[in-house]
Amino acid sequence: MKRQTVMIVDDTPANIEILSESLGDDYELFFATSGLDALELIRADKPDLILLDIMMPGMDGFDLCRILKGDPSTRDIPVIFVTAMIEEEQEIKGLELGAIDYLTKPISPHIVRARVKNHLELKRYRDLLETLASAADRAKKEFLRSVSHELRTPLTPIIGMTDLVLNQEEDDNKRKYLGMVQKSAARLLGIVEDLIETSRLEGEGGAPENATFHLQSFMDTVTMEARAMADGKGLTFNVHIEPALPEVIVTDQGMLHKVLTMLLGNAVKFTPAGAVGLEVRQQEIAGEQMLQFSISDTGVGIDQADLDRIFSDFTQSDGSITRSYPGLGLGLTLARRMTELLDGSIWAENAPGGGSVFQLQIPLVLPEADGVLSTPN
Structure with missing residues (x-):
């Protein structure tokens, strides 16, 4: 040794x-x-x-x-x-x-030897524990990655075949049961997709693929999807997009879409009745122009002590086994990691009248004619 x-x-x-x-x-x-x-x-x-x-x-x-x-x-x-x-x-x-x-x-030579020996032994055990913890974390991630891919393989045909039978089945009771199977399988597939995405970001780093795109067209897609989710629960969906926003911006469109979809989906999920809102505006923070998205709801709200914790792995504000809202709590973790990759920030607040507000900020980067990226003054 x-x-x-x-x-x-x-x-x-x-x-x-x-x-x-x-x-x-x-x-x-x-x-x-x-x-x-x-x-x-x-x-x-x-x-x-x-x-x-x-x-x-x-x-x-x-x-x-x-x-x-x-x-x-x-x-x-x-x-x-x-x-x-x-x-x-x-x-x-x-x-x-x-x-x-x-x-x-x-x-005293005896005291020197004894104390140095004891502290080095403690350091050796601490280093060993850190090594074992790192190995266990890697094994956990590899296990989740492997299991997630194995689960996704049979789920896709299950959903597809259920949909096929539903389109042909006329008996109302059978259609009801098949619909329950389809919804449960789709929910499970969503959980599996979250696990796969978590493993991908941790394993490959998930470097953003920045590209130019039209902001208004992008927001039209996001709001259309969110409105469909809100309508499905009988919720009001309010949208306000600042008219003076740039027409074209540069960022990873796919990542931004995923983050907004997760936040809006959570807002709908945790709002039994009332409204969900989306506001988009330009804001200057410490001299830098930022694009800010505010997603609000009138739902169950978040305990003050949980406002930071909810962005950790496998966490929901209500951590009890009997909680009313299913899920592994990976959505906000993925949203945070993707936001960090976009050089942005994300946080949660409690709304004054009840419910919650999630704030997302990313740098507002514009394309230039010569291909060089710039930030607006």
Whole structure:
């Protein structure tokens, strides 16, 4: 097994010698006599643990620890401060910066060996758990991908054959039962499609395919589909599209369509009665022109504590087994991931009079005659 590495950072060579002798030949040791030198060495070849003196000229131990813990590539390296100071205020400061322990001078070789050994063992177990968790996550995603594709294969002909029999069947009772089969199969197929899309975005990255298209024609399609869903539940569907919007924009039309369809579908799904609304407008955010879509409803609303959580995997605002609205809760997760790929943002709010409002913003990018993309002033 490869020996674990320990870096000793101290501006006094005698202290480095004492610490080195305390650790013996059990570890591969690296040395630095200043914070700046240590930072360069750590970033080049990350050690498993750092023994760090506090009182050093220039960049002291606290400063170095603060930099290391602020860098994602080094924040997980355990840091043990070595100091002659024992004031409680200094000890608290070091622990708040992210250090895991203190060694006090004069140095005891037995204590040095014991504490370094214990913390490196903890790090090894933590690294092992992270590796196992990553492997389990990969296995889960691969399982979902494989199972989803296997489920979709028989579902498509089931729906098709059911539709064929429905068109030929005259008995009302049989048509009723076949209709229930068809709706259930279609719902299951939708869940499978969500799982497949989730796996695709996580596995392939799902890079957007930006292209030029006519915004009004696109919105006509989106509103027509949403109106059909709303009419099916007897809901009012209100649309307001700002008249001054550009005629042509550039983004991934397919992704944007999927996100809007998911949000509008959810609005209809969670609204037993009342209305669903869609508003589209141009808005300047921090000097950048954005295209903003607001999807509102008069439905069941969202608990304040769930406003952020609902965008996580397999989550619905009502997480109980007996919830009234079926589904895996993947729709909003997919909407969030696609929005991020479009360099946009998405969030949920509670409507003042009840129900909820989902806000979607994406950069408003226009095509230019020479093919170069631009953002409006």
